[in-house]
Amino acid sequence: MFLQAFKQDIMELPKALADKVDLLTELIMESRSEGTVKCYYSAFMRWKKWAQSYGISESEVLPAKAFNVALYLVSLVQNSRSPGPVISAFYGIKWAHSLISAPSPTECVLVKNVLEGAKRRLHNVTVKKEPITPDLLQKMYDALHSHDNLCNKRTICACLISYAGFLRVSELLNLRISDFEFFPTHMSIFIEKSKTDVYREGNWLVISRTGTKLCPVSNIEDFFCYVKFSEYDSFVFRDFTKTRNGYILRKENKHISYTRMRELFIEAFSPFVVDIHKYGLHSLRAGGATAAANCGVPDRLFKRHGRWKSETAKDGYVKDDLCNRLFVSKNLGI
Structure with missing residues (x-):
């Protein structure tokens, strides 16, 4: 459509400038x-x-x-x-x-x-997914860890990192081995592409070691040791092939699909909730955000950790607990 609109201008261009038209089109589309x-x-x-x-x-x-x-x-x-x-x-x-x-x-x-x-x-009432809670993460971990295999370890790590890092599913699935750096107190994860990072500058996310069995850092370290990735730029959450001796990593360096990740999420949490349809992959991000907000994490740190640009977007992920909601009417001087 761009070339057609400027057809006459392009035809009148000197030959020395004609070869720049293709790049002009590319840059406009990349805006x-x-x-x-x-x-x-x-x-x-x-x-x-x-x-x-x-x-x-x-x-x-x-x-x-x-x-x-x-x-x-x-x-x-x-x-x-x-x-x-x-x-x-x-x-x-x-x-x-x-x-x-x-x-x-x-x-x-x-x-x-x-x-x-x-x-x-045509307005429809938006029904937000319920947030995942630490209790649900604990139940998921205990159930999957009792059948210790690579496939279950992958699910555990995906859920814990999404929760602790407020990760969108697109951010999670695009993680590579090279994006991780480990330290005595925490790990750093480089988020190369994020919904709010329009110029693709990247963002370093830090997640603390907690010293518990739900610690995202120790679990991902354990996962890396078991999988033994051979390529530094390998995607972290890849498909496995089941063998007689367990699971092995497929050769193709391709992350699992959104659909597959959703299936793993449903399999992991279905036994512990009344209605799994009230939960989705965004429930992990919302769960971490809700826990942080309700325990009083400062807004500036909260917003930076979740890579939110606006207050409206940030607040949409938080489900205030009853005590915090009652705090308002308890302090009205009546």
């Missing part, structure tokens, strides 16, 4: 994260397909007319159960216009009002 670009591009292409199916000309797809975009959002509302598709369409179209420096129809009050109306009509 957002890869996942965001894929999402916006798909959303824009759905708009384009819809517009063409109703006879809207190519010249009115990009740049688009505000009234046509408003009608497109209306059609999405009629066929959606949540505001997600409408929001994606809005920002996908906005992104496409920003690429070619064209005025966006999403700036039109009409289109903005349709979006807000869609959010209100």
